Amino acid sequence: MGPLMQRLNFERAGFRTLIAKTARRLPFKIDPPSFQKAFEEIDPRWSDQDYWGILKNNARAQTPYYLLTALDLRQAPDGSIAAAPPDQGIFKAIYLRTFWMAAVVTLVALVLAYPLAYLLARLPARTSNLLMILVLLPFWTSLLVRTAAWIVLLQNGGLINRLLIQIGLIDAPMQLVFNRLGVYIAMVHIMLPFMILPLYSVMKGISPTYMRAAVSLGCHPLRSFWAVYFPQTLPGIGAGCLLVFITAIGYYITPALLGGPKDQMISYFIAFYTNGTINWGLAGALAAMLLLATLILYAVYSRLSGSTRLGVA
Incomplete structure (x- = not known):
């Protein structure tokens, strides 16, 4: 859990606390159609599609995150490549x-x-x-x-x-x-x-x-x-x-x-x-x-x- 929270927190601040809070409430029994509602009841941030997009972008064993960071680029939650914010592009x-x-x-x-x-x-x-x-x-x-x-x-x-x-x-x-x-x-x-x-x-x-x-x-x-x-x-x-x-x-x-x-x-x-x-x-x-x-x-x-x-x- 530690490496997971640290890795996701690189891409969006607050992901560490979100994962930790969700993990403390597990396990819970839900029906497949209502899993998103159960997550949103734990923390309303799960209703933000950006968090799910970041999870999707990091679902592979290899990701371009560090190479993009080295070029002051970011992968948006929808998968597109964009320039990093001015305060982060160094x-x-x-x-x-x-x-x-x-x-x-x-x-x-x-x-x-x-x-x-x-x-x-x-x-x-x-x-x-x-x-x-x-x-x-x-x-x-x-x-x-x-x-x-x-x-x-x-x-x-x-x-x-x-x-x-x-x-x-x-x-x-x-x-x-x-x-x-x-x-x-x-x-x-x-x-x-x-x-x-x-x-x-x-x-x-x-x-x-x-x-x-x-x-x-x-x-x-x-x-x-x-x-x-x-x-x-x-x-x-x-x-x-x-x-x-x-x-x-x-x-x-x-x-x-x-x-x-x-x-x-x-x-x-x-x-x-x-x-x-x-x-x-x-x-x-x-x-x-x-x-x-x-x-x-x-x-x-x-x-x-x-x-x-x-x-x-």
């Missing part, structure tokens, strides 16, 4: 926030990683290998330790605020932690190697003679870079952006420690419903939607990259 906004934050992190990581990967690809092998060790150094440190280190650096009395005050750029400490800015800074730092490595591997295979040939034919160096060099790095850009974006949308620890209530991504709510409310059905539905979005993104990238290769060929 997951679309959370998904949009997750994708937006992951896109910002991906864009900033690309802007920072592209010139660094270009520098590593153009330097002599000995110097490049030494600098590559510095790029890979964060991988040797725990993610939790790196996130905690950023809390120390970004807090009001942290090293960054103290340095900015000492050099005269600011007069009072800036709020750099427990907000969206702090999450972006930490996530970009963590994601940067994932962007540098694909770019470096592609740039390393581009012969410098292409640029020299374009310049020798009278093309401006910037124009040569944009028309000759940059298109050859598009596979590395696509692979790096895909890797960073997919990894970023699943981040949990960094936003949870460095962000505020409005900076949490979908993984935070998956963990909340898994460990907090023990609602594994909703947690599984949210995770399934996130996995579906990742697969769609990967399929789009594969199609675009395949079209690009075909066009080049």
Whole structure:
């Protein structure tokens, strides 16, 4: 009886008390034609057809309830699908926030990683290998330790605020932690190697003679870079952006420690419903939607990259 009342109460508040009240009055002898009247005598809410519609929708072993909830949709008692009330529809906004934050992190990581990967690809092998060790150094440190280190650096009395005050750029400490800015800074730092490595591997295979040939034919160096060099790095850009974006949308620890209530991504709510409310059905539905979005993104990238290769060929 407990799981039944809890499950039905998710769809309509008050179903728990209705089931409990009805169960306390059972058993009673009724004729089949008058069962509804007997139920209504126990509680007048049984005269509301919506309660019977909810029972009908949940009569199957599998129901779309959690998947619809993950999309801010509801199944009406008559079986139709409708949008959830505004005060209950929160997951679309959370998904949009997750994708937006992951896109910002991906864009900033690309802007920072592209010139660094270009520098590593153009330097002599000995110097490049030494600098590559510095790029890979964060991988040797725990993610939790790196996130905690950023809390120390970004807090009001942290090293960054103290340095900015000492050099005269600011007069009072800036709020750099427990907000969206702090999450972006930490996530970009963590994601940067994932962007540098694909770019470096592609740039390393581009012969410098292409640029020299374009310049020798009278093309401006910037124009040569944009028309000759940059298109050859598009596979590395696509692979790096895909890797960073997919990894970023699943981040949990960094936003949870460095962000505020409005900076949490979908993984935070998956963990909340898994460990907090023990609602594994909703947690599984949210995770399934996130996995579906990742697969769609990967399929789009594969199609675009395949079209690009075909066009080049």
